Amino acid sequence: MTAKLTSLVIAVVAMACVDHAQAQDFAPYSQAIPGSGQIMPMVPVAGGRFNMGSQPDETGHQPHEAPQHAVTVGDFWMGQYEISWQQYDLFVHRDDDSFGQLTAPDKLQALSIDGLTGATTPYVEMSFGMGKEGYPAINITQYAALHYARWLSAKTGHFYRLPTEAEWEYACRAGTSTPWSFGDNSAMANEYAIHAGNSEEHYALVGSRRSNPWDLYDMHGNVAEWTMDQFDPGFYSKSEAENPWNRPTELYPRVTRGGSWIHTPEQQRCASRLPSAANWKERDPQIPKSDWWLTNAPFVGFRLVRPRTQPPAEDIARYWLEAIEDYGI
Amino acid sequence: MTDDNRNDTDLSRRQFVGKSSWLAGGAVISASLAGCATSPSAAPVAYAGGSDTLKLAVVGCGGRGTGAAKQALKADAGVELVAVADAFGDRADTCVSALKRIYGDERVKVTPETTFVGFDAFSQAIDMADVVILATPPGFRPEHFEYAVAGNKQIFCEKPMATDAYGIRRVLAAAKEAEEKKLNVVVGLQRHYQPCYLETFQRYQDGAVGEIISGQVYWNSDGVWVREREPQQTEMEYQMRNWYYFNWLCGDHILEQHIHNIDVANWFIGDYPVSAQGMGGRQVRNGPDHGEIFDHHFVEFTYASGAVISSQCRHQPGCANMVEERFQTTGGSIHTDGGNKGIITGRSGETIYKHSGMFDPSPYQTEHNELFASIRSGGHINNADYGAKSTMTAILGRMATYSGKKIDWDKALVSNQRLVPDSKNLDWDGNPPSMPDANGNYAIPVPGKTRVL
Secondary structure (H helix, E strand, O other), rough: OHHHHHHHHHHHHHHHHHHHHOOOOOOOOOOOOOOOOOOOEEEOOOEEEHHHOOOOOOOOOOOHHHOOOOEEEEOEEEEOOOOOOHHHHHHHOOOOOOOOOOOOHHHHOOOOOOOOOOOOOOOOOOOOOOOOOOOOOOOOOOHHHHHHHHHHHHHHHOOOOOOHHHHHHHHHHOOOOOEOOOOHHHHHHHHEEEEEOOOOOOOOOOOOOOOOOOOOOOEEEOOOOEEEEEOOHHHHOOOOOOOOOOOOOOOOOOEEEEEOOOOHHHOOOOEEEEEEOOOHHOOOOOOEEOOOOOOOOOEEEOOOEEEOOOOHHHHHHHOOOOOOOOOOO | OHHHHHHHHHHHHHHHHOOOHHHHHHHHHHHHHHHHOOOOOOOHHHHHOOOOOEEEEOOOOOOHHHHHHHHHHHHOOOOEEEEEEEHHHHHHHHHHHHHHHHHHHHHHHOOOEEEEEOOOOOHHHHHOOOOOEOOOHHHHHHHHHHHHOOOOOOEEEEEOOOHHHHHHHHHHHHHHHHHHHOOOOOOOOOOHHHHHHHHHHHHHHHOOOOOOEEEEEEEEEEOOOOOOOOOOOOHHHHHOHHHHHHHOOOHHHHHHHHHHHHHHHHHOOOOOEEEEEEEEEEEEEEEEEHHOOEEEEEEEOOOOOOOEEEEEEOOOOOOOOOEEEEEEOOOOEEEEEOEEEEEEEEOOOOOOOEEEOOOOOOOOHHHHHHHHHHHOOOOEEHHHHHHHHHHHHHHHHHHHHHHHHOHHHHHHHHHOOOOOOOOOOOOOOOOOOOOOOOOOOOOOOOOOOOOOO
């Protein structure tokens, strides 16, 4: 990028920030998806310092959750619910002008968005017959989830992305330090989480159990949620203390959090990390395998965050990860 | 993760693959045939131990053909890809470069000289191979399958196997020839290689819940890809790129996709329907880039036993989605679906069998593992007969929904309607069998008026 262009971008960002500060306090809001009737409630999560990971004596502790270490994250809004099929399908079907009504060109530039790609139409039926209206979108790759965020950013002018692993755990804990945000008694899980013991082998409507202390639903269970991070079992020994992000360079494994309807409460703890694997596309018969769809992961979905302060365009560009072609190796 | 492990083994083995060439296809076939009387060990010896090379050709180089080639290369370390064929050069090149990236030049030996492009490319690629993958749009399958069987090739053949009854008759005749020649033919109805189906079927066969008296099979989804018309394309090129929406190439989604569920009904019942009646149309997916096919079909298939199977397939976004099979039996019920599920329930609601296998091995890989194991051991798998007849069942359903009439299997099978020209009569500037009107729209079947026999 030339110096001239950079300064132009910075000017645009500065304007956007002023705009934003006037228009919106750090409060809950509802993000309408333009061109549809869909609303995404967003909850403010005031940043802070917390202990990420778990101690070896915690029920269900895994070695990759250690060492527990202090981490600070900034302010962000987080989606109150997992993204639903109706919200996701706007990005797949590309009707209702879902790819036509975008934010202004200067805002797109500030978001480092110069073109959009929608998910391909899957050959197989991706909800696995578990229902779509009000249910969480599943079988979606991390790449697809992130490009959904990019698309939503282009529609709204706000920078949406996946949470980092640290942001996700911070929001899940919601100020608590127990294995679950509801305490240390797994018997309480029925009230707060869809898990293997109460799911009857399928996902549930988003928000069908109680929220955590910060009004976020289904952080434990229902569907596991994508984060921005590469999975590295040793990351906690070398992680930065402030807004850590293990930026992915390999397709597998990447991190999902919170466990799902196929997992036990022990696998849904705040500190639990579930790495992705190649066999999440086991039944994809094509080569290259799809960038957009998983075939064996009806337990994986996502929710989005929006940083309170929009970073400069060049920083945002680092979040829009490129696809890594999957040759099934 | 088994997927990865197998592949690593393949990759690490690739430098050890022997260079000794395998006997010409014809020679082994004669030995194998003769083996019934005099020389039982001839064929197995030729393939034994994975040490000899099997030359592979791919006909139809889209994502599925490329995927099948990868599965073949993974299934057997002695497989070398020697030739590819596709109507389009860009498809052929993409396929070869993807496979070279995985398996390298040692096992992907395709050169520009063995990359064949055009409507007649298939014969040159098939000629070079011991084993062929047939994965073009299904309209071409009868001609390709016939040619491969005549050349004594071992065959992996994608579903469906034809788009019209004329094509089915050709495939059935070639299937008989393949049987006589003891060729291995694996058909890509991969539910036959998927644990949830195999385990459930076995228990049904063993009498867990009596006999099937009725069932419902579904492929209700949002639909599949569309490739929009581009300005420089001839009509032929456009249809070949956007082939899903043209019947001579695709056969409609009741055939191209829903065949999987209809085939499960045939498989479990152990028979094919005697008649079909139903309804269908095109209500939501009805633009010019959606060609001539319906977006929904509902068919009742009646079997000789009196069993009736309702078949639903729908490509309409925003509706209830389900892709599965359900059967009611004299002793209970069966529920299967491709998401690795199989459940058998007794009449009082008790679970008799429940299969759960979130990460069961890919049936797409298993079908190649079994094909190559059979080739190596001198075995004989032939899925062609049921592949052809399940294809015919879906065509029968389409005939019923297009015509609005009750159609008998016997009459459908001898129908003289022919949708697909021979490859020698196709070229890029010629007219495909369906042509658009002045507004770019195609004639849509009209129940009550459209003739199908």
